[in-house]
Amino acid sequence: MNTPAKPQLIVIGNGMVGHHLVEQLVEQGATERYAVTVFGEERHLAYDRVHLSEYFSGRDAASLALSTSEYYAEHGIELRLHEAVTAIDRDKGEVVTPQGRYRYDRLVLATGSYPFVPPIPGNDREGCLVYRTLEDLDAIRAAAETATTGVVVGGGLLGLEAANALRGLNLDTAVVEFAPRLMPMQVDSEGGELLREKIEALGVQVLTGRATQEIVDGEASRHRMVFQDDKVLETDLIVFSAGIRPRDELARDCGLEIGERGGVVIDDSCLTSDPAILAVGEVALWNNSIFGLVAPGYQMAKVAASTLLEGGETFRGADMSTKLKLMGVDVGSIGDAHGDRTPGARQYRFLDPIKQQYRKLVVSSDGKRVVGAMLVGDNSYYDTLHQYYANRIELPEDPAALILPAGGEAAPALGPDALPATATICSCHNVTKGDVCASIDAGAVDLGAVKGATKASTGCGGCAALLKNLVDHELESRGVEVDKSICEHFAHTRQELYDIVRVEGIKTFSELMEKHGNPETHKLGCDICKPAVASILASCFNEPITDAAHIPLQDTNDTFMANMQKNGTYSVVPRVPGGEITPDKLVVLGQVAQKYALYTKVTGGQRIDLFGARLEDLPAIWGELIEAGFETGHAYGKSTRTVKSCVGSTWCRYGVQDSVGMAIQLENRYKGLRAPHKLKFAVSGCTRECAEAQSKDIGVIATENGWNLYVCGNGGMRPRHAELFATDLSDEELYRIIDRFLMFYIRTADRLQRTSVWRENLEGGLDYLKQVILEDSLGIGEELDRQMQAVIDTYECEWANAISDPEKLKRFRSFVNDARPDPDIIYTTERGQLRPA
Amino acid sequence: MSSAIAAKTMTQTWQTLCTRADLVPYSGVAAWMETPEGPAQVAIFYLPGQAQELYAIDHHDPFSGANVIARGIVGDLKGQLVVASPIYKQHFRLEDGQCLEDDSVRLRTWKVSFKGDEVWIEA
Numbered sequence: 010m011n012t013p014a015k016p017q018l019i020v021i022g023n024g025m026v027g028h029h030l031v032e033q034l035v036e037q038g039a040t041e042r043y044a045v046t047v048f049g050e051e052r053h054l055a056y057d058r059v060h061l062s063e064y065f066s067g068r069d070a071a072s073l074a075l076s077t078s079e080y081y082a083e084h085g086i087e088l089r090l091h092e093a094v095t096a097i098d099r100d101k102g103e104v105v106t107p108q109g110r111y112r113y114d115r116l117v118l119a120t121g122s123y124p125f126v127p128p129i130p131g132n133d134r135e136g137c138l139v140y141r142t143l144e145d146l147d148a149i150r151a152a153a154e155t156a157t158t159g160v161v162v163g164g165g166l167l168g169l170e171a172a173n174a175l176r177g178l179n180l181d182t183a184v185v186e187f188a189p190r191l192m193p194m195q196v197d198s199e200g201g202e203l204l205r206e207k208i209e210a211l212g213v214q215v216l217t218g219r220a221t222q223e224i225v226d227g228e229a230s231r232h233r234m235v236f237q238d239d240k241v242l243e244t245d246l247i248v249f250s251a252g253i254r255p256r257d258e259l260a261r262d263c264g265l266e267i268g269e270r271g272g273v274v275i276d277d278s279c280l281t282s283d284p285a286i287l288a289v290g291e292v293a294l295w296n297n298s299i300f301g302l303v304a305p306g307y308q309m310a311k312v313a314a315s316t317l318l319e320g321g322e323t324f325r326g327a328d329m330s331t332k333l334k335l336m337g338v339d340v341g342s343i344g345d346a347h348g349d350r351t352p353g354a355r356q357y358r359f360l361d362p363i364k365q366q367y368r369k370l371v372v373s374s375d376g377k378r379v380v381g382a383m384l385v386g387d388n389s390y391y392d393t394l395h396q397y398y399a400n401r402i403e404l405p406e407d408p409a410a411l412i413l414p415a416g417g418e419a420a421p422a423l424g425p426d427a428l429p430a431t432a433t434i435c436s437c438h439n440v441t442k443g444d445v446c447a448s449i450d451a452g453a454v455d456l457g458a459v460k461g462a463t464k465a466s467t468g469c470g471g472c473a474a475l476l477k478n479l480v481d482h483e484l485e486s487r488g489v490e491v492d493k494s495i496c497e498h499f500a501h502t503r504q505e506l507y508d509i510v511r512v513e514g515i516k517t518f519s520e521l522m523e524k525h526g527n528p529e530t531h532k533l534g535c536d537i538c539k540p541a542v543a544s545i546l547a548s549c550f551n552e553p554i555t556d557a558a559h560i561p562l563q564d565t566n567d568t569f570m571a572n573m574q575k576n577g578t579y580s581v582v583p584r585v586p587g588g589e590i591t592p593d594k595l596v597v598l599g600q601v602a603q604k605y606a607l608y609t610k611v612t613g614g615q616r617i618d619l620f621g622a623r624l625e626d627l628p629a630i631w632g633e634l635i636e637a638g639f640e641t642g643h644a645y646g647k648s649t650r651t652v653k654s655c656v657g658s659t660w661c662r663y664g665v666q667d668s669v670g671m672a673i674q675l676e677n678r679y680k681g682l683r684a685p686h687k688l689k690f691a692v693s694g695c696t697r698e699c700a701e702a703q704s705k706d707i708g709v710i711a712t713e714n715g716w717n718l719y720v721c722g723n724g725g726m727r728p729r730h731a732e733l734f735a736t737d738l739s740d741e742e743l744y745r746i747i748d749r750f751l752m753f754y755i756r757t758a759d760r761l762q763r764t765s766v767w768r769e770n771l772e773g774g775l776d777y778l779k780q781v782i783l784e785d786s787l788g789i790g791e792e793l794d795r796q797m798q799a800v801i802d803t804y805e806c807e808w809a810n811a812i813s814d815p816e817k818l819k820r821f822r823s824f825v826n827d828a829r830p831d832p833d834i835i836y837t838t839e840r841g842q843l844r845p846a
Numbered sequence: 847m848s849s850a851i852a853a854k855t856m857t858q859t860w861q862t863l864c865t866r867a868d869l870v871p872y873s874g875v876a877a878w879m880e881t882p883e884g885p886a887q888v889a890i891f892y893l894p895g896q897a898q899e900l901y902a903i904d905h906h907d908p909f910s911g912a913n914v915i916a917r918g919i920v921g922d923l924k925g926q927l928v929v930a931s932p933i934y935k936q937h938f939r940l941e942d943g944q945c946l947e948d949d950s951v952r953l954r955t956w957k958v959s960f961k962g963d964e965v966w967i968e969a
Binding site: 460461497532534535539540562563565568575820822827829833834 | 869877878893913914918920921922923924
C-alpha cells in the first residue's frame with residue numbers, strides 16, 4: 010500500500026506506548042500522510058504490561074494483547090515483529106536490523122526501558138531472572154517448578170508485584186530492599202513500616218536496608234545471597250526488580266543527545282536533538298525526568314503524533330500520583346508525597362495501628378493547597394485528596410479533617426466544585442463536569458445557557474442543585490460575578506427573602522412582589538421564586554397551601570397534594586407514622602387500591618405508595634383514606650416525609666429504647682413542616698442501627714441512657730453520613746434540640762438545599778452549629794422554639810382541608826367543561842399490576 | 847394525538863368553553879374542545895390585571911407525552927409570559943407556544959376571550 014510519494018515513518022518499539030502511538034497516528038490521520046512501519050523485538054504484539062502479573066493467574070498472551078495484526082493491516086501499517094533494530098544510520102536516514110536496512114523520513118523511538126540488575130557478582134547465575142516481559146514470566150514459571158523458595162531483589166512497586174507472583178507459584182517468598190523501607194518512592198518510614206507488617210502478615214518475608222554483596226552457591230538451596238553485614242539468605246530463585254533504565258543505546262550510538270544518567274533528551278514536542286527523530290515513553294528524558302508510568306507515555310504518544318502532523322500539541326509533564334492494591338494492600342501516593350520537594354510544606358499525619366491505616370497530607374506553606382499525600386491501608390481517601398491536588402482546590406480551614414476518620418465516617422467527600430472533570434453531573438444526558446466547563450469556556454455565561462448547550466438538568470432534573478452549584482463555582486473561578494439572586498424577580502437570596510417575610514410579616518406572594526420584587530420585570534414571578542416563597546410562607550405562617558392566594562405558587566405536587574408521575578397521573582401516600590400500621594388500615598389501603606386500580610408499592614420510608622391515580626379520582630381516594638383514619642403523608646412536599654424505625658425494645662432482643670414510640674412522636678410533631686428540601690428521619694432502638702438513621706437528615710439512635718442525635722445525613726444521589734450532634738438525651742431534650750436545629754436550617758438554607766449540603770457550606774461547620782443550637786450562642790433559641798411551636802400548633806391535614814371545600818375541589822377536574830377522564834392515559838399490566846403503557 | 851400545528855381553515859368558528867368561575871386566577875385549567883381537525887385538550891390560563899388576561903395553549907406536553915400543561919406554574923421570564931411544564935420544567939411562551947429551551951418545539955395556541963362571564967375560543 011506504500012506509495013512512493015508518501016514519506017516513510019518508522020516506529021521502533023511495540024510496547025504499550027509504541028502501540029498507543031500507532032493508535033494516535035491512526036486517529037489523527039497520520040497514516041494517510043505517512044507510510045508507517047513498526048518494529049518490535051518481541052514475538053508478541055504490544056500487550057498490557059500493567060496487568061502482566063495476571064499472566065500467572067491464568068491470563069494468556071492473547072488476552073493481554075492490546076491489538077491485533079488485523080488492526081495494523083487494516084490501517085496499512087507494516088508491522089515487523091521479532092525484528093530488533095540494531096542501529097540507526099542518521100546520515101543515510103536508515104535503520105538497520107539483522108534482516109535489512111529500511112529508509113526513514115521521520116523516526117520515533119519507543120524502545121522503552123529494561124530492568125536494572127544491580128552489578129552484584131553472581132547476578133547472572135542460572136535462576137537469576139527479571140520481571141518484565143512475557144518471556145521473563147515464562148522463565149520464572151519454569152524455574153519455579155524446581156524451586157521451593159524465591160527472593161525478589163527490590164521492594165518497589167514492581168518488586169512487590171513480582172513477590173506476589175512468586176507467592177502465587179507456591180514459593181516461600183522474601184523481598185530484599187536496599188532502602189530502609191518498602192516502596193521508598195511512595196511511602197515514608199511510618200507508611201513503610203505499616204506496609205511491611207501487612208505484607209509479612211501475608212507470609213512474605215521482608216528484609217530492608219540490605220545490600221547484596223554477592224550471590225554464590227547455597228548449601229540448603231541453589232543460591233546464597235551474601236549481604237553487606239555478612240548475613241546470608243538462601244533461595245532457589247532470584248528475581249531482580251530494582252528499577253528501570255531507559256533503552257537508549259540506539260540513540261546513544263547514533264549520537265543523539267543523552268541525559269547524564271541516560272535517556273534520550275526530548276523537548277516539549279517530543280523531538281530529540283535530531284528533528285527527524287522523536288522519542289516517547291520510558292526511553293525519553295523530558296525536563297531531566299524519566300516517567301516510569303504508562304499514562305505519561307500515552308500523553309507523549311499523543312504529542313508525538315501531533316508533532317508529526319505539525320499539530321502543535323505539547324507535553325507538559327505528568328501527574329505521577331498512583332493508587333495501587335499490592336497483595337491486597339492499598340497504597341496511594343499523590344504529588345510530593347514526601348514533602349521534600351516543596352519548601353515550607355506542612356505535614357499532617359494519621360496512624361491507626363489497630364486498623365493498620367496510615368495517611369499523610371502535605372500542604373503548601375500557606376496551608377491552602379494539597380501538594381502531596383500518602384496512603385497505606387485505605388485508599389478510600391485517595392480520590393478526594395487527588396482532586397484537591399490535581400485541581401488545586403483551596404483546602405478547608407482544618408486540612409487534617411481530610412485524613413482524620415470522623416466518628417466512624419467514611420472518607421470525606423468533596424463538594425460539586427471539586428468533582429473530577431470525568432464525573433457525571435447529569436446522568437439523563439450523560440453530561441460530565443468537563444462538558445459543563447467546556448460549555449462555559451465556549452461562552453455560556455449562566456445556568457440557562459449551560460443547560461441549553463449541554464442539556465444537563467433537562468431530563469429528570471435531579472441534578473439541578475448540583476449543576477447550579479457547579480456552574481456558580483466555575484463562573485466565579487473564571488472571575489464572573491455570580492448573581493446570588495433567587496431569580497430575575499427578586500434581587501435576594503432565599504435566606505434574605507425569609508428574613509424579609511418574617512420581619513415584615515408579609516403573608517402573600519403578591520405583597521412580597523409588590524414591596525421587594527425587581528421593578529424591571531413583570532410582576533408574575535416564575536417557577537423558581539414562586540414555590541420558594543410558598544415554602545417560606547408555609548414555614549412561617551402555615552396557612553393551607555390550597556388557599557386562593559397560594560394556589561398559583563405551588564408546584565403541581567403541592568397543588569394536587571400527590572406526586573405527579575410521568576404519564577400525568579399521581580401517586581398517593583398516606584402517612585404511616587414510624588411505619589406502624591394496623592391490619593384494619595392495611596386492609597383499607599388494599600381496598601382503595603383495588604377500587605381505583607392503583608399500583609401499590611412499599612416505599613423506602615416504610616409507607617405504602619398508591620400509583621396511577623387520576624386527577625379526578627384524588628378527592629374520592631383521600632375521602633376513603635381519611636374515613637379510615639389516614640391523613641396526608643406529605644410525600645409530595647418539600648417537608649417532613651417519614652420517620653423510619655426498627656421495632657426497638659418492644660420486640661427486639663437487643664433494643665434498649667422504644668424506637669417505634671419515639672419515631673411516631675417525632676413524625677407527628679414535625680408532620681407538615683415545610684422546609685427548603687424534603688426531610689427524612691429515622692430512629693434506631695440500639696446501636697445495631699437497623700433503621701439506618703445515619704443516612705437521614707435527623708437520625709436518632711437509642712443508648713442505655715437515652716438518645717443520641719445525628720444530623721445532616723443524606724442518602725440519595727450524593728450520600729453523606731450524619732454527624733453525631735448530642736448524646737444521651739432525654740425525650741424532652743431531643744425534641745427541643747431537633748426543633749431548634751430544623752428551624753435554624755429552614756431560616757438559613759438556600760432554596761432546595763438539603764441539610765447535608767447546607768452543613769457542608771456552613772461557615773464554622775459542626776462546631777458553629779453546636780454553639781448555635783446547643784449553647785444558644787446567638788440568643789435565638791427561644792425564638793426558634795416559638796416558631797416551631799407555631800407550626801406544630803397550626804397543623805392541619807391538607808387532604809381534609811381540600812375535600813371540605815367545594816371551591817377547592819373544582820381544581821380536580823380533568824376538564825372544566827367535560828366529565829370524561831383524560832383518554833390518553835393508557836395502562837398495561839406487569840407482574841399482576843397496572844403500569845403506564 | 848397529533849401535535850402538529852392546526853392549519854387555519856374556513857370552518858373555524860368561535861365556541862364557548864366554560865365560565866370565568868371555572869378558571870383559577872394566575873394559574874391554568876384544562877378544557878376539552880372539538881375542532882375541525884378532531885378533539886383537542888387545551889390549557890386555559892387566566893391572568894387578571896394583565897394586558898391580555900386569557901391564553902389558550904396546547905395541554906399536551908411534547909417532552910413527556912402527557913396532557914399536563916395546564917398544571918404548570920405560570921410566570922414571566924425576560925418579559926415573556928410563560929408556563930413551565932410540571933414534568934420536565936421546559937418553559938412555553940403563552941403568546942405563541944414557543945418552547946424557550948428547544949427552538950424546534952412549539953405548542954399550538956388558540957385565540958381566546960371573555961364574552962361577559964363566558965370563555966370563548968376560536969377553533
